[in-house]
Amino acid sequence: MLKQTPLNAVHRAAGARMVDFGGWDMPVNYGSQIDEHHAVRTDAGMFDVSHMRAVDLTGNGVRDFLRYALANNVDKLQAPGKALYSCLLRPDGGVLDDLIVYFLREDLFRIVVNAGTTDKDIAWFRTLLAQHAPQVQLAPRDDLAIIAVQGPHARTKFWQALPGTEAATAGLRPFFAADVATAFIARTGYTGEDGFEIMVPATRAEATWHALHAGGVLPCGLGARDTLRLEAGMNLYGQDMDESVSPLASGLAWTVDLASPRDFVGKDALLAHPPTQALMGLVLLDAGGVLRAHQKLHTAHGDGEITSGTFSPTLGKSIALARVPAGIAAGDVVRVSVRHKQLASRVVKPPFVRHGKVLVE
Amino acid sequence: MNVPADRKYAESHEWARARPDGTVDVGITDHAQAALGDLVFIELPAVGRKLAAGQASAVVESVKAASDVYAPLAGDVVAVNDEVVSAPEKVNEHAYEAWLFRVKPADPDALSKLLDAAAYEKLIG
Helix, strand or coil: CCECCCCHHHHHHCCCEEEEECCEEEEEECCCHHHHHHHHHHCCEEEECCCCEEEEEECCCHHHHHHHHECCCHHHCCCCCEEEEEEEECCCCCEEEEEEEEEEECCEEEEEECCCCHHHHHHHHHHHHHHHCCCCEEEECCCEEEEEEECCCHHHHHHHHCCCCHHHHCCCCCCEEEECCCCEEECCCCCCCCEEEEEEEHHHHHHHHHHHHHCCCEECCHHHHHHHHHHCCCCCECCCECCCCCHHHCCCHHHCCCCCCCCCCCHHHHHHCCCCEEEEEEEECCCCCCCCCCCEEEECCEEEEEEEEEEECCCCEEEEEEEEECCCCCCCEEEEEECCEEEEEEEECCCCEECCEECCC | CCCCCCCEECCCCEEEEECCCCCEEEEECHHHHHHHCCEEEEECCCCCCEECCCCEEEEEEECCCEEEEECCCCEEEEEECHHHHHCCHHHHHCCCCCCCEEEEECCCCHHHHCECHHHHHHHHC
16 A cells, blocks of 8 residues: 555646555656656756654754764754755764754754655664664654745745745745744755755645645646756666765765764765765767666776666757766766667766756856 | 557558558658657658668657658668658658658568557557
């Protein structure tokens, strides 16, 4: 039995094509995935991401605990509402999950984790809490629905559709959130566009969705979410990194704080094993197919593998993220095995697209 | 879903329509294009290639995935539709007009062994 978000009936009534996404019955598109993609790049679209799980950590010493549990340093979070992207690592340096942590008060931090990893993340947090901070309470917020509203017109349409939200969120800078009594609203997302992610009680999910839809925000499925995040150069857990790889070989070195004297789970392993691979972007130069996950690539420095690949609606070309041998640099041309052919691709530094603008050649 | 009665169908979601000269046009069904989503790349067999029935003969790729197109009957490829190569979205828009390749059947009776519209409609439920 697949799990359902509070918006499942709304998606089905809208005629969405539903798929099993990590055990959840989720909309992949409502019509044309490419149209949904362009709506987010040029106007405003929304995604039901209620399968992702908010987890609240409360009590004394939450910051000390997270300083040890997360690979990024929560001491970067000093202003209330500030958000931070971080990996959750195993002691051997493998990536258990990637997550966003919001600092609300010294005794309240909110974490948002991936759907497919929720159970193992919570189990891991409970293990660490028992050892290091038994006084901290952990509460999975299954009672919340999450809607991501994204695009250059997302905020304006959001304020018009949901009266009363503008005053509390007009001043929110990117990667900040506001807890506005009736909703938790964050200026974050997974598309490379401006916008909000709003958490509301599940009972208000349908009303919120319908208000946004009536306000001109296009419902978009997980298909468009994937092409948007890939253009934005954002990793997908389970595909671009997982427990078997280091964040340093996954394009995530910028999220791992190895500079401070702070100890954290996985730090020793990362220091002991410098990466021999890197995650880079590819743009397909030849005609003849579409870059896809698991295709092999061949370079002067050895072989590599595509971790995520698709057709980019914004570029009109196929793009990918690929794990490549150390020594491969932006501008290099590599060969990718696509069925019976070897196609030339140029190595680029992600992102491919930000705020509607193409950033690569 | 739209399943025209003027042609035959394979269980692997191709349609085959006889032309007056005895050659057969092959395309993918509306059901297939809807399942694949927006098509962005199509690769067609070389003209002159000999196809066996059920052989992977063309590739259609959507934003989501690549999918083989199987020859519904054996024969020689006598023509391909270059229009869909330059504009794959035509298959999404008009799956039953946008043929992919044209075959001269090895067995003139092969078409009759495929599913008719009613049987295909039943298959896709």
